[in-house]
Amino acid sequence: MFRVDRTANRISRLTQKRFGDLALRERDHLQEWLVHQPDALGEDLLILQKEFDGFDETRERLDLLALDKSGNLVVIENKLDDSGRDVTWQALKYAAYVSGLTRTQIVDIHQQYLDRHCGGKNATQSISAFLEVEDLSEVALNPGNGQRILFVAANFRREVTATALWLISRGIAVQCFRVTPFAMGDELLLDLQQIIPPPEAADYMIGVSSKEVEETAIQGTQKRRHDLRQQFWTKALERLRADGVKLFANISPTKDHWLNAGSGVSACRFQMIFGQSEARVELSLARSEGAENKWLFDQLFTRRAELEAAFGHAMEWRRMDDKKQSRIVYAKDFDGYDKDSWPDMLDWLSEHIRKLEIAFSEPLNKIGRAINLQDESED
Template identity: 60%
Template sequence: MFQVDLSKNRIQKLEERRFSDLNLREREHLQEWLAGQPDALGEELLIIQKEFDGFADTRERLDLLALDKDGQLVVIENKLDDSGRDVTWQALKYTAYVSGLTKTQIIDIYQQYLDRYCGGGNAAAQICEFLDVEELGEVILNPGNDQRLIFIAANFRKEVTSTVLWLREHRIDARCFKVVPYVFGEELFVDIQPVIPTPEAADFMIGMAEKETEAKTVQGVQRRSHKLRLEFWTQALDALRARGLSRYNNISPTKDHWLSSGTGVSGVVYNLIYSKDEARVELSIQKADKAENKWLFDELESKRDEIEKEFGAELNWKRMGEKKSSRIEYAKPFDGFNRENWPEMIEWLGQYIAKLDGALGDQLKRLNQSLKSGENLV
């Protein structure tokens, strides 16, 4: 790893160090870094417990327990300068232990984590938000035997890498990340890189897994809620197109509770939301860069009075500072699972998505020009 000195147009190599030389410890340092920034492992993960010891008839503890975006449990084992020989056996035991956890138990484990480390919160609601679902009844947590393993260390012994490769050959999602500390003067840097699988191989395998999941979904019997959504969006799209809302001309009905359309700003979309309890229109600001998302939201909120006057009602402004994305919403309660209410819901959605676009469209065009010219975040 190198530092770039633009003034001299030179690079200078950073000094690679050992964790032990820097008096850095596994639990107090590396584990806390990952718990606070789990996307350092290349994906969105929700840490639901650390130092988890909820195993029957054993006092063993796993380092970090997480959920991925598919509701799978992820066992994360951290080592520092050396992986040791037995880390895979240790992690496999933990994975076997957690394979039997039920949805109720997982929610309870996360609730304990929130109460102890995060000052409280609603575990079920936060899991729903992370998985992007309206209700936990729509998903299965910890399904089957597809639990995942992640190993983290500065160096991996051959016994470990060989075992991880063997596990992957047998369709067990095990991964290794190399973490190396560097120093430059008084500054400390940490480089975290995937070593098994390589990023290119991971992309291919994820694509194949998604294809297999899609095939199984098509062949399976859809749940009632999925059927309702597909039927609802089919009717809604016909009505929206009849209203002249051309943004929906090339959009197909879906089993999801939302329907998205572009705004002209990359990573910023309008959403129609259909749920059991309400209909909602929203602007979702979900660019890859969190700072850009918050800048866009703040710029729009600075015009709040003007926007709400144009819209004709007060909007719900959700900056969500701890999250990458932000939203601006407007909702109305409905019994969404009663088909008799659908015409009114669809009429409401069409009316208010047009109003939302009317209130925000010009503002978004202006801000998009600032983004393209590089004037943002100043």
């Protein structure tokens, strides 16, 4: 690694260091860096637990247990200056141990972590927010053979890299990251690079080797629910067109549990929600600046009585101070996964999304114009 001196138009080599020489320790330093910056490993990961020792009849400890965006468990093993010879066997044992964890156990493990390190936040909400789902039952946690292994070390022995490549060829998702500290004066820099599989070949290697796992994961509950939502939204859009509701005229059916339509104020959307136990209509304030969402919400809230009278019902006003977004919601209980309920749900959604648009479009746009929040085109 080099430092660029643009004034002199020269480069100078940074001094590569060893963790041991810097008195840095695996658990106190490298592990904590990754806990607080897991995307340093090239993707969004949710740390479920650290120093996990919940294995029956063994005192072994897994460095980090994480969750990826597909609901797969990720075993992360950290070493400092040398990977050691046995790290692959160690990680395989841990992957085997966690392969049997159920949804309830995963939530309990994460709750223990949150209670100890994060002030007792709710584990179900934490995982749901990370996976971007309304209800955790909508996704498969720890599906099939989807467990993954990540190794992090400054140097990898040949037996480790050879084993990792062999495991990849057998459909086991393994990645190796080389972590290297560098000195620049009194400042310490860290280089973290994926070396196995090589980034330029990762998609091909992983795609070929995990084809069977992927095909298996596609089947089952999640796929059925995606198909069900696609069918529902197809019928919903047909119903809206028949009722003359133009708000969603240019929207196509999706596999998601929501359907968005623009309001005229960028990133402030009218939404219909298809849930397992309810249907909802809502105004979602989701601009990139959280302060703008809260300001818009507060401005609308001052007119709550007028807006609810125009809508025809009392609504749930969710300012959500701990989140960037805010929402104004009206919901009704339905058994969404029972197709016999769909005619009533479609009636209800068609009626209330129309009422929501009529009640909120003009006030929202008027407020938006007052501070120039409108964009030339709705996203």
